[in-house]
Amino acid sequence: MTLAPTRADDVALVDLLDRLLAGGVVIAGDLTISLADVELVHISLRALISSVNKLMEQ
Amino acid sequence: MSDHSVYLYAIGDAALADSHVLAETTGVEAVPVRTVVEGPLAAVVASVDRDRFSEQSIRARLEDLEWVEKLARTHHEVVDRVARNHPIAPVRMATVYLNDAGVRELLGDHRSELAATLDRVRGRSEWGVKGYAAPANEASAAELEASASDAPGTSYLMRRLAERDRAAHRRERVAEAAEKLHQEFAALAVDSRVYPPQDPRLTGRRQEMILNAAYLVDEAGAALLAERVNAATDDELRLELTGPWAPYSFTSLEES
Numbered sequence: 001m002t003l004a005p006t007r008a009d010d011v012a013l014v015d016l017l018d019r020l021l022a023g024g025v026v027i028a029g030d031l032t033i034s035l036a037d038v039e040l041v042h043i044s045l046r047a048l049i050s051s052v053n054k055l056m057e058q
Numbered sequence: 059m060s061d062h063s064v065y066l067y068a069i070g071d072a073a074l075a076d077s078h079v080l081a082e083t084t085g086v087e088a089v090p091v092r093t094v095v096e097g098p099l100a101a102v103v104a105s106v107d108r109d110r111f112s113e114q115s116i117r118a119r120l121e122d123l124e125w126v127e128k129l130a131r132t133h134h135e136v137v138d139r140v141a142r143n144h145p146i147a148p149v150r151m152a153t154v155y156l157n158d159a160g161v162r163e164l165l166g167d168h169r170s171e172l173a174a175t176l177d178r179v180r181g182r183s184e185w186g187v188k189g190y191a192a193p194a195n196e197a198s199a200a201e202l203e204a205s206a207s208d209a210p211g212t213s214y215l216m217r218r219l220a221e222r223d224r225a226a227h228r229r230e231r232v233a234e235a236a237e238k239l240h241q242e243f244a245a246l247a248v249d250s251r252v253y254p255p256q257d258p259r260l261t262g263r264r265q266e267m268i269l270n271a272a273y274l275v276d277e278a279g280a281a282l283l284a285e286r287v288n289a290a291t292d293d294e295l296r297l298e299l300t301g302p303w304a305p306y307s308f309t310s311l312e313e314s
Binding site: 011012013014015016017018019020021022023024025026027 | 186
């Protein structure tokens with residue numbers, strides 16, 4: 001286990017998405033991207049990442 | 059500049075306007091970041107192409123993994139860089155305003171909540187702790203020995219049932235230990251938040267994630283947390299510490 005600070009470019013995308021999709025100040029910008037869409041992204045990501053993993057296993 | 063929109067990264071003190079960190083930072087589409095100041099608050103923003111950052115365009119590109127990853131990483135790089143030097147409240151990814159006036163209005167309208175949020179994270183940082191249960195085939199030597207010494211007459215089915223029982227018990231034990239540790243870590247923190255465990259397909263690990271939590275701590279709290287995480291990790295429950303993070307998990311505004 002490392003106790004050294006994590007560098008920004010070392011951050012796992014999945015850890016980042018936990019925070020970027022569920023954290024942060026949520027304010028209605030002039031453009032609104034609804035949470036439902038964000039959920040959709042997470043689902044697509046899962047699907048995509050698993051297909052990428054399968055490709056890499058081949 | 060009617061062909062530009064304003065992408066919002068984070069909100070901080072008005073002093074951000076004089077920060078050398080901002081002067082050296084570029085964000086999405088390689089555009090340098092700047093500040094929009096209103097009263098005691100400043101927003102970290104960048105001008106982005108209005109068409110590429112329209113509602114429709116963002117919506118369409120949210121399905122494009124490469125674009126989402128790039129946006130997430132760029133958003134994070136800006137937030138992370140600023141957060142290492144200044145107290146800030148990160149803003150949810152892909153928040154876009156039509157112009158600076160809209161951002162100023164936001165800072166004015168939500169002044170007290172935003173200031174309170176900033177005060178809560180001032181001098182503190184977020185750390186993540188993830189806990190993984192060891193896979194069943196890494197069961198303890200004692201358990202393996204126990205199953206090997208079963209009476210020779212024990213049927214295959216009985217052995218399988220016993221194995222399943224042991225796995226369930228181990229899972230329960232590990233979950234209980236993780237919950238207890240979470241309570242202990244939370245006591246060191248100003249605030250904590252539990253996220254759903256990450257999918258093994260996303261973590262790329264065989265071990266099941268049992269704990270996925272974030273803690274808001276001051277400097278002393280961070281040192282204690284690291285110490286406890288290090289001490290508490292064992293063969294059955296492996297703990298990993300990530301951070302420091304900008305306080306993403308602790309900046310949701312109170313409903314007003």
